[in-house]
Amino acid sequence: MNRKTPVKRARAKQKRLSADDRRSEFVTKATELFAEEGFGGGTRALARKLGVTQPLLYRYFPSKDDLIKEVYRKVYLEPLEIGWEKLLSDRSRPIRVRLQEFYEVYTDAIFNRRWLRIYLYSGLKGLDINRWYVGMVKDKILTRILRECRHDAGLATQSRPSAAELELAWVFHGGIFYYGVRKYIYEAPVLDDKAQMISDALDIFLAGFERMAESATDRRRAPIKIAG
Amino acid sequence: MNRKTPVKRARAKQKRLSADDRRSEFVTKATELFAEEGFGGGTRALARKLGVTQPLLYRYFPSKDDLIKEVYRKVYLEPLEIGWEKLLSDRSRPIRVRLQEFYEVYTDAIFNRRWLRIYLYSGLKGLDINRWYVGMVKDKILTRILRECRHDAGLATQSRPSAAELELAWVFHGGIFYYGVRKYIYEAPVLDDKAQMISDALDIFLAGFERMAESATDRRRAPIKIAG
DNA sequence: ATCTCTGGTGATCGCTCGATAAACTGAGCC
DNA sequence: GGCTCAGTTTATCGAGCGATCACCAGAGAT
Numbered sequence A, B: 001m002n003r004k005t006p007v008k009r010a011r012a013k014q015k016r017l018s019a020d021d022r023r024s025e026f027v028t029k030a031t032e033l034f035a036e037e038g039f040g041g042g043t044r045a046l047a048r049k050l051g052v053t054q055p056l057l058y059r060y061f062p063s064k065d066d067l068i069k070e071v072y073r074k075v076y077l078e079p080l081e082i083g084w085e086k087l088l089s090d091r092s093r094p095i096r097v098r099l100q101e102f103y104e105v106y107t108d109a110i111f112n113r114r115w116l117r118i119y120l121y122s123g124l125k126g127l128d129i130n131r132w133y134v135g136m137v138k139d140k141i142l143t144r145i146l147r148e149c150r151h152d153a154g155l156a157t158q159s160r161p162s163a164a165e166l167e168l169a170w171v172f173h174g175g176i177f178y179y180g181v182r183k184y185i186y187e188a189p190v191l192d193d194k195a196q197m198i199s200d201a202l203d204i205f206l207a208g209f210e211r212m213a214e215s216a217t218d219r220r221r222a223p224i225k226i227a228g
Numbered sequence C: 001a002t003c004t005c006t007g008g009t010g011a012t013c014g015c016t017c018g019a020t021a022a023a024c025t026g027a028g029c030c
Numbered sequence D: 001g002g003c004t005c006a007g008t009t010t011a012t013c014g015a016g017c018g019a020t021c022a023c024c025a026g027a028g029a030t
Helices: A019-037 A043-050 A054-060 A064-082 A084-089 A095-110 A113-124 A128-152 A163-185 A194-214 B019-037 B043-050 B054-060 B064-082 B084-089 B095-110 B113-124 B128-152 B163-185 B194-214
Strands: none
Touching (some): A064 A113, A084 A128, A095 A113, A113 A163, A113 B113, A163 B194, B019 B113, B043 B054, B084 B128, B095 B113, B095 B194, B128 B163
């Protein structure tokens, strides 16, 4: 229809952002793109998402790899902002309440398509930052949880948890993590009530920890007796 | 040195395989390549692994995508060859023994770098075959396990497990699965004794199932009491 | 010995990728 | 107004990608 008269060049969109704004817009949109396409996603597709041309990227990042590193940093540091030290270590509250609340807010932070996909893609690349994150989960979350559990059960506080304890905590943690993978990566139907899933997982973890603590110094435990 | 005289062209390697052999060699090496590089791995790199030239691939597969589909098929069907029906459903043996053995052979089948990486890469692509596999784990493994557990506990056998039961089983299964991810994807240190990890996970799963079964018809359960 | 059939190669096409260099443009300052 | 400088675009490069086609070569049948 009135297409013939060029109405002031419709692509006079919103160009000319400040350098800082443009730069962080690149990182944000790159996170979205790479979450969907993997890190093989193209710089042209990224530019299209911003409504700019592809070479503009190189005004803000020396190479695509530098952009990717920034995406890593942003995504991996995101869940750390919730401040779990005080959540886990506040001994004025029952440990079960602390654990429940911690896992609710922690999974609120990481259970979304964007975070989980970036995490898995970068994990498959075997990057240092992924090793660092896994080590941090071990030291800052699982070890802390075990320490609080030991304290709560009246056991001696040891500097490092035993390998068996740690594995127990990992299986528990992994079970919860896998809930997010099933929901946001596999897009499989899951129990909608995340809080109840956490509550149930906590029940069996804490019961398992108690059982392990009871057979105190034993390295090897007998299997539990099953009804029937 | 004696480089000047062409000594019968050293690349007279081992060419000229039978069509079937060459085809399956393509699939095998493609599985290795894609496991490491992702499905973005190049056809030239693949040919190099076989010691042939790149166009030869297209004598055996119409396109790279068809090759990839064959890789899927091979990888996804691999763990099914262990025949878990008889392992899980043989009621002449104690359920705990059955579960222990099943998870040992199942994880023997899938806990390796090749399988896990292909599985995760294809999972990230959101393919139908991945949905199919997850559904199969649910129907053929978890549902069966829950049915056997119910039978063992003397509970009424219901056609489908409750959502809460299923979630319990998923968290347990996911916890074990994540052990493989930690070991072969993250390459993080894990408890070396896989059988003990399974045994411990089984302990807490079965204890959790019993607890859930005790509070029979209740949809919502009270959290367990913690010492202290 | 020659023919034939098939596994395998060499050359190349069209496309997309990350990256570079030069030209353009518009808001703020004098 | 005209200058300046930073944000943006246009044009393009070289490399690598999947895919195609004509050709080659060697084992087995005749």
